[in-house]
Amino acid sequence: MSINSQLHLASKSTLEFKSSSFNVPALILSSNKITDIKKELQEKISQAPDFFKYSPLVIDLNQLSEQQINIDIRTLIQMLRDLKFFPIGIQGGSDKQHKIALDAGVSILSIRLLQELKQEPEVIEDSVETDKNPDVDESLTPVIITEVVHIENKIISQPVRSGQRLYSKGDLIILAQVSAGAEVLAEGNIHVYASLRGRALAGVQGDTNSRIFCSDLQAELISIAGNYRIKEDLEADMGKKSVQIFLQEQSLIIKEL
Amino acid sequence: MARIIVVTSGKGGVGKTTTSSAVAMGLAKKGHKTAVIDFDVGLRNLDLIMGCERRVVYDFVNVINGEATLNQALIKDKRCNNLYILPASQTRDKDALTQEGVGKVLDELSKGFKYIICDSPAGIERGANLAMYFADDAFVVTNPEVSSVRDSDRMLGILSSKSRRAEEGKEPIKEYLLLSRYSPERVKLGEMLSVDDVQDILSLHLLGVIPESKSVLNASNSGTPVILDEKSDAGQAYADIVARYLGEDKPHRFIEDKKGLFGKLFRSR
Numbered sequence: 001m002s003i004n005s006q007l008h009l010a011s012k013s014t015l016e017f018k019s020s021s022f023n024v025p026a027l028i029l030s031s032n033k034i035t036d037i038k039k040e041l042q043e044k045i046s047q048a049p050d051f052f053k054y055s056p057l058v059i060d061l062n063q064l065s066e067q068q069i070n071i072d073i074r075t076l077i078q079m080l081r082d083l084k085f086f087p088i089g090i091q092g093g094s095d096k097q098h099k100i101a102l103d104a105g106v107s108i109l110s111i112r113l114l115q116e117l118k119q120e121p122e123v124i125e126d127s128v129e130t131d132k133n134p135d136v137d138e139s140l141t142p143v144i145i146t147e148v149v150h151i152e153n154k155i156i157s158q159p160v161r162s163g164q165r166l167y168s169k170g171d172l173i174i175l176a177q178v179s180a181g182a183e184v185l186a187e188g189n190i191h192v193y194a195s196l197r198g199r200a201l202a203g204v205q206g207d208t209n210s211r212i213f214c215s216d217l218q219a220e221l222i223s224i225a226g227n228y229r230i231k232e233d234l235e236a237d238m239g240k241k242s243v244q245i246f247l248q249e250q251s252l253i254i255k256e257l
Numbered sequence: 258m259a260r261i262i263v264v265t266s267g268k269g270g271v272g273k274t275t276t277s278s279a280v281a282m283g284l285a286k287k288g289h290k291t292a293v294i295d296f297d298v299g300l301r302n303l304d305l306i307m308g309c310e311r312r313v314v315y316d317f318v319n320v321i322n323g324e325a326t327l328n329q330a331l332i333k334d335k336r337c338n339n340l341y342i343l344p345a346s347q348t349r350d351k352d353a354l355t356q357e358g359v360g361k362v363l364d365e366l367s368k369g370f371k372y373i374i375c376d377s378p379a380g381i382e383r384g385a386n387l388a389m390y391f392a393d394d395a396f397v398v399t400n401p402e403v404s405s406v407r408d409s410d411r412m413l414g415i416l417s418s419k420s421r422r423a424e425e426g427k428e429p430i431k432e433y434l435l436l437s438r439y440s441p442e443r444v445k446l447g448e449m450l451s452v453d454d455v456q457d458i459l460s461l462h463l464l465g466v467i468p469e470s471k472s473v474l475n476a477s478n479s480g481t482p483v484i485l486d487e488k489s490d491a492g493q494a495y496a497d498i499v500a501r502y503l504g505e506d507k508p509h510r511f512i513e514d515k516k517g518l519f520g521k522l523f524r525s526r
Contacts, residue, residue, distance in 0.1 A: 158429075159460055161414025162407055177460055179410045197458075 024088065027080075028060040032071035038079050045083065057085045058109060059101070062092030073100040151188065160184060160198065172202075180220060189213065201228075203247075212245040217254070227252055259292075259367040262374050263392035263430075265416075267408030269379030271400045272437040275473055276495075277376035278306045279484040280396065283499030285340035286484075289371040292331065294362075295345035296388035297378035298353055304344040307334065308480025318346040321358030327365050336485065341370075351384035359387045381415060391421050394431045394502075397461065400438045401450040406458050409434075413459070433464035435498065440469045441514040452512050465498035467491055468511040 031037065045052045057080060064071055073093070080087045089109040090101040098108045151170035160166055160174060162181030172186035175193050182198035184190055190202045192214040203210030203225035212222055217238050220231050224247045234254075237243065242257040264277045274297075281293035295303035298318060304310040309332050315325035320343070327343075334340035343362075346353065366373050377388035389395060395416050399409040416430050417423060423430075436455055443449040456463060467473075472489030476482065484499070486492040490511060497507045 158417060159413070161417065162410035164414040164418065179414075179458070181407060181411065182414070195457075 022056075024056050024058050026058040026060045026091075027087075028063060029071065030063045032064060032069045034072065034075050034079055037076070038083070041080075041083055041085075053084050055085055056088045059087055059090040059106070060092055061090065061097065065092050065094065070094075071097070073097045074104060077101065077104045077106060153188070154186075159194075162198070178219075180218075186210070199223075202245075208247050213242070213257070215242045216240050217243050217245075222252065224252060259370045259373045260394060261363060261367075261392050262372060262394045262396060263377055263389040263416075264374060264396045264398060265377040265385060265389055265412050266379065266398040266405070267381060267385075267412040268400075268405045271398050271405055272435075272467065272473070273379070273398050274302050274306050274376055275477065275483060276396060276398050276435060276437065276467075277303060277374050278482040279492075279495040280499055280502075281340060281342075281372075281374045282334075282337060282482040283484045283495055284372050284374075284503075285334070285337045287499065287503065288339065290339045290341075290369065291372040291374065292341045292343060292366050292370045293374040293376060294343040294366075295376050296354070296384050297376065298345045298384060299347065299350045300378065301345040301347040303376050304332075304342060305480060306477050307342050307482065309334070309342055309344075310480070313344045316344045316346040317362070318349050318353045320362055321353070321355065327362065351378065351382065354383060354387050356387060356390065360391060363391050381411065385412075386415070386419065389416055389420055389430075392416075392430050393422070394433065396433050396435050396464065397459075398435045398437055399455060399459070401436060401440075401444070401452075401455055403450065406450065406455055410459060413461070432461055433502070434459060434461040435464050435467065437467040438469045439466045439511060441512065445514060463509070464501055465494055466509060466511045467494040467498075 029037065059076070059080075061071070073090070077087050087106050089107045090098060091109040093101070102108065152168065153170040153173065154166070154168035155173045155175070156166065157175045159176040160178045160182040162179045165183045166172060166174075166185065168186040168188065170186070171188040171191065172184055173191045174184065177194040178184055178192055178196045178198040178200065180197040183201070184192075184198065185201045185204050187203065187205045187207060187210075189210045190200050190212045192200065192212075195216040195218055196214040197218040197220065199221040200212050200214070200219055201221075201223040202212045206225050208225040210224055212224065217234065219234065222229055222234070222245055224245065227247055227250060229252050237254040243254050244257055245252055245254050247253070262280070264273050264280070266273050277293055281291050285291040293303065293307070294317060295301060296317075297303070301316075304313055312332050315330035317330065319325040320327050320330045331341040331343055334342065363373060375388040375392065378384040397409050397412060399405050413432060416432060420430050422428065434456070436452060439452070440449060444451045452463065452466060468490045470489060470491040472486050473483050473491050476486055476489075476492075483489065483491050484495040487496070494511055497510060500507050
């Protein structure tokens with residue numbers, strides 16, 4: 001051990017590895033029609049040209065894979081590069097799609113899949129050698145990044161008072177009470193580890209899987225992805241007990257924890 | 258540097274001015290140089306309750322506009338050497354107050370005084386916002402009924418988000434609950450929220466309970482801060498509040514029914 005560290009000191013390393021996380025937009029595809037995707041992207045770009053120019057991008061194929069829709073990865077990547085995007089990673093596709101992406105210099109953002117691929121190294125190397133795209137920058141060769149899309153959760157330790165309004169792009173975790181007349185909104189889940197007397201709206205961007213958790217339900221209104229119940233319909237479920245609220249077939253279920 | 262205390266509530270008629278005058282007098286009597294400012298421009302009241310309405314020459318707005326110096330406008334209390342009153346203008350409205358002007362006056366007062374009490378007007382408009390903007394401590398006066406509690410909660414939200422301390426990211430304003438016009442008999446009958454109910458809703462440090470008392474009205478009418486009526490329950494309650502604020506450990510009184518005094522003596526509390 002000590003010899004190693006001495007050696008290390010003596011050789012004066014020219015680089016070091018650090019785990020860092022960055023915010024990278026993920027492009028979640030729900031169609032395999034590349035012309036349609038291109039059209040929609042161009043519209044988005046025209047709304048905020050500076051924001052998208054040279055923006056790194058992660059291609060998310062989870063939705064397509066779920067519906068077993070195939071998409072031409074090579075054309076997709078080329079189209080994105082033409083629009084001045086930098087696709088840096090891909091996730092949720094099939095092994096075949098991932099291999100094509102690797103060939104085009106786009107890394108795979110899933111440890112498991114990469115490990116599976118590593119078990120047959122020749123295949124990858126072969127394809128990299130033969131199909132290498134000369135336009136691809138060398139620096140874009142595979143790097144494993146595990147935390148790519150960083151969700152902005154919010155933790156609040158002060159009481160949320162009447163008339164205050166809180167919004168979180170991720171989860172909203174509140175360690176104090178939410179007073180009557182206050183409003184808490186989250187794109188993700190809402191946790192209230194005290195009395196919830198105000199309004200709580202989870203999944204405000206339509207995430208039907210989001211939930212509300214609280215240790216004392218006295219809310220004026222609760223809502224998940226737009227499905228709501230007001231105090232009048234909640235009376236029966238109120239009381240000093242921990243509950244979770246979730247959506248099941250368009251209706252809100254309140255369940256004691 | 259002075260400690261700036263805002264007496265606020267949101268709702269009107271809960272006892273802000275009564276509290277301001279009593280607390281100011283209490284602090285002054287304990288030997289601290291104290292100034293009390295009426296922020297209710299247009300609805301001037303503090304001078305009446307302090308019994309100095311006939312001595313008002315210049316007011317807060319005159320000082321802000323540079324028409325008078327602070328020393329000209331400050332009225333020295335006749336009963337206590339350490340207490341000064343800065344009255345509000347009755348002929349202007351709250352738009353006459355500017356953040357810069359109020360800040361300047363408070364800065365100047367801070368040099369010579371230990372405590373500055375800002376008597377906030379009701380509502381959440383300009384006067385109330387400026388009264389609390391520069392505060393270090395907040396006395397939130399609440400009556401034991403739902404609308405007053407709701408308004409106080411709203412005020413607490415504003416205190417924690419729109420004050421100078423909040424904007425500069427400093428240590429937040431210290432908030433204290435003062436529950437006024439409390440009647441244990443009516444709480445027992447279920448006609449009034451109890452101390453526990455109010456604390457459950459506001460989750461705030463209770464500085465004291467002031468019982469509903471005739472002495473408050475008498476004191477206001479005669480222009481004497483109620484704290485000077487040492488025999489009255491309300492006067493004693495305010496004396497306790499001042500002592501607790503200054504760090505003394507005083508058990509809470511006036512929460513239980515008065516009729517149970519005999520039983521109270523034998524209770525191990």
